[in-house]
Amino acid sequence: MESRKEKHQHEIKAAESLDAAHVASLNNHNKQPNGKRKKRRGTRNRFIAAILAIILVIGIVFTVRTLFGDKNAALDPNDTTFKTVKIAQGSTASQMGQILQDKKIIKSSKNFYKYAMSQGAEKLQAGTYQLSPSQTIQLIFEQMASGPSAEPKLPKGYVLVSVGLTADQVAQRISNEVKGVSAQEITTAFDDKTLINKMQKKYPDLLRGVESSNTKTGKLLDYVYPQAFDVTKDKTANDIVTTLLDQSNDTMKPYYDVLRKNGLATPSVMALLATSGKAEFERRLAFVQKIAPYAQELSKKYGLLASVSIAQAAHESNWDNSQLSSKYNNFYGVKTQDETPGKSIVLDTTEYVDGKPETQKARFAIYDSWKDSMREHAETIVNGNTWNPDQFKDVIAAKNYKQAAKALYDNHYATDVNYTKLLINVIETWNMQRYDK
Numbered sequence: 001m002e003s004r005k006e007k008h009q010h011e012i013k014a015a016e017s018l019d020a021a022h023v024a025s026l027n028n029h030n031k032q033p034n035g036k037r038k039k040r041r042g043t044r045n046r047f048i049a050a051i052l053a054i055i056l057v058i059g060i061v062f063t064v065r066t067l068f069g070d071k072n073a074a075l076d077p078n079d080t081t082f083k084t085v086k087i088a089q090g091s092t093a094s095q096m097g098q099i100l101q102d103k104k105i106i107k108s109s110k111n112f113y114k115y116a117m118s119q120g121a122e123k124l125q126a127g128t129y130q131l132s133p134s135q136t137i138q139l140i141f142e143q144m145a146s147g148p149s150a151e152p153k154l155p156k157g158y159v160l161v162s163v164g165l166t167a168d169q170v171a172q173r174i175s176n177e178v179k180g181v182s183a184q185e186i187t188t189a190f191d192d193k194t195l196i197n198k199m200q201k202k203y204p205d206l207l208r209g210v211e212s213s214n215t216k217t218g219k220l221l222d223y224v225y226p227q228a229f230d231v232t233k234d235k236t237a238n239d240i241v242t243t244l245l246d247q248s249n250d251t252m253k254p255y256y257d258v259l260r261k262n263g264l265a266t267p268s269v270m271a272l273l274a275t276s277g278k279a280e281f282e283r284r285l286a287f288v289q290k291i292a293p294y295a296q297e298l299s300k301k302y303g304l305l306a307s308v309s310i311a312q313a314a315h316e317s318n319w320d321n322s323q324l325s326s327k328y329n330n331f332y333g334v335k336t337q338d339e340t341p342g343k344s345i346v347l348d349t350t351e352y353v354d355g356k357p358e359t360q361k362a363r364f365a366i367y368d369s370w371k372d373s374m375r376e377h378a379e380t381i382v383n384g385n386t387w388n389p390d391q392f393k394d395v396i397a398a399k400n401y402k403q404a405a406k407a408l409y410d411n412h413y414a415t416d417v418n419y420t421k422l423l424i425n426v427i428e429t430w431n432m433q434r435y436d437k
Contacts, residue, residue, distance in 0.1 A: 070136075071107075071111045071137075072111060073136055073137075074133060074134050074135055074136050075105065075106055075107050075134075077134050077155075079132065079133040080132055080134045080227045080228035080230070080247070081132060081225070081227045082130040082227060082228070082274065083103055083105060083130070083131060083277065084128060084130060085099060085105065085128070085129045085131050086099075086129075087124075087126045087127060087128075087129065087144070088126060089126045090126070091126060092121075093116040093117065094109065094113045096116075096124060097109030097110070097112035100112060100131070100140065103131075105132070106140065112137050112140070112141075115137050115138065119141055119145075123145040124141070124144045124145060125144060125146075125147045125148065127147060127149075128148050129143065129148055129152075130152055130275075132228060134154075134155075134158070134228060135152070135153065136155070139152075139154065139155070140153070152228070154228050157230060157231060158228045158230055159173050159177050159231055161226055161227065161228075161244070163274060166217075166218065167191075167221050168183065168187055168217075170186075170218070170221060170224075171183040171186035171187040171190075174186055174240055177231055177232075178231050180235070181234070181237055181240065185236075186237045186240055186241070187217070188237065189220075189237035189238055189240070189241045190217070190218040190220045190241065191218065191219050195220070195238060195241060196211075196219060199220065199241070199242070205252070205253075205256040205260075205266075206248060206252055206266055207223050207245075207266070208259075208260075208265065208266065210222075220241055220244075220245065221244075222267040223245060223248060223266055223267060224244045224245065225248035225274060226270060226274035226275075227248075227274065229243055229244055229247055230243075231243055252270070254278075255273070255281075262285065262431060263431040263434055264429075264430065264431055268429040269429070272284070284314070284319045285430070287319055288310060288314070288430055288432065291370070292306065292310055292435050294371055294374060295309040295310045295313075295435060299435075301378075302378040302379065302381070304395070304404075305400075305401055305404050305436050306435040306436055307432035307433045307434075307435055307436050308395070308401055308408075308423070308427070309374060309378060310427075310432050311405075311423050311426040311427045311430075312332060312377070312408075312423065313331040313332065313373075313374065313377075314426055314430075315426050316331065316332050317330075317331045317332075320370075324345075324364055325370075328345055328364065328366045329373050330364055330365055330367055331370060331373045332373060332377045333349070334364065334365045334373070334377065334380075335363060335364055335365065336363055336365040338365070339363070343365070343366055344363045344364060344365055345364055346361055346362065346364075347361070347362065347364055349361070349362045349364075352416050352417070353415075355417055381395055381396060381413075392408070392411045394407035394410060394411055395408055395413070400433075400436075401432070401436065402424055405419075405420045405424050405427070406420045
């Protein structure tokens with residue numbers, strides 16, 4: 001098929017041929033003076049020149065756009081993962097743009113600043129956002145103008161699968177973007193045994209352990225990475241699920257070796273990777289690997305399951321990220337009455353009173369090393385307290401980590417009603433039970 005320019009050039013040549021024939025005819029019959037012929041030809045040439053000029057301008061504009069692109073375009077339309085971005089109170093539009101550029105969310109902080117100024121920079125709000133390199137500056141601005149509680153703004157045809165969404169909620173979001181496919185069809189596809197078997201063969205690393213999943217609805221959804229997905233080309237529910245798993249598999253590929261080596265299931269770490277990133281995942285895994293050998297030593301000596309010792313240290317120290325842990329080597333939030341300088345510190349703590357959290361002041365022990373903290377914790381579980389040496393006997397008697405986690409709450413080690421559930425989740429997510437063997 002001819003382009004507009006080629007077609008136009010053909011038309012010009014045809015017109016010139018007809019004109020030449022017409023002039024020859026006039027010369028033969030001597031019906032018009034030479035002056036009229038020159039005038040008519042001059043008008044026609046000016047008209048042709050004007051059209052060619054217009055075509056040239058359009059070509060230049062197109063070339064410039066192709067070479068330099070849209071300054072507000074997405075950094076990477078294919079990278080639909082999201083990163084956590086914190087914008088501090090009082091940040092200017094210029095500072096916000098620099099943060100976004102440093103986080104590799106946008107191409108240029110200057111372009112963000114210019115766009116923000118043109119749209120009203122005062123609309124931008126501080127807070128913590130989930131932003132993606134697949135978002136244009138316009139979409140990022142709209143999201144930040146709506147505030148940190150707003151859902152990420154996505155291009156048309158993209159669907160966001162967020163942490164915590166149910167199969168029904170995800171299916172409804174997708175059906176809103178894909179015409180002709182109902183939410184019920186998508187929900188059914190998530191649990192279709194034939195499709196599960198097919199996807200497991202296609203993505204063995206991603207779906208490792210899917211057959212033993214306890215999820216009753218949305219089994220395949222458990223293996224979908226929390227990010228945005230382009231579903232514009234999908235026509236059926238199976239197409240949609242394949243798109244979700246295909247992109248999730250690409251996102252998770254860099255982690256498969258580590259997951260296999262440590263016996264970690266894909267769904268267990270997806271939420272952490274999506275919300276906190278690779279660095280936090282690696283930091284937590286390093287923490288487990290650092291203290292696990294010593295937890296096993298203590299288990300042989302005192303009988304406390306290593307998985308429970310590790311999980312309590314991780315949960316109560318916020319993965320060695322609390323002030324009490326990182327600065328004072330106190331992994332377990334151990335309190336003391338010792339007021340000797342260098343032996344204790346008074347800090348804020350959260351206690352649960354009648355099931356409700358309250359912030360209180362308390363005096364906590366300071367340890368010379370993290371191993372001292374772990375050893376004293378094991379001794380406390382075995383020997384109990386001065387007023388009740390058998391207080392934690394059920395924890396030591398437990399045959400597995402689930403029994404031990406329940407006993408810790410029943411024996412009044414913790415006041416949080418969710419303590420047992422939280423501890424079991426930490427153990428299973430990081431496969432800490434492997435250290436009990």
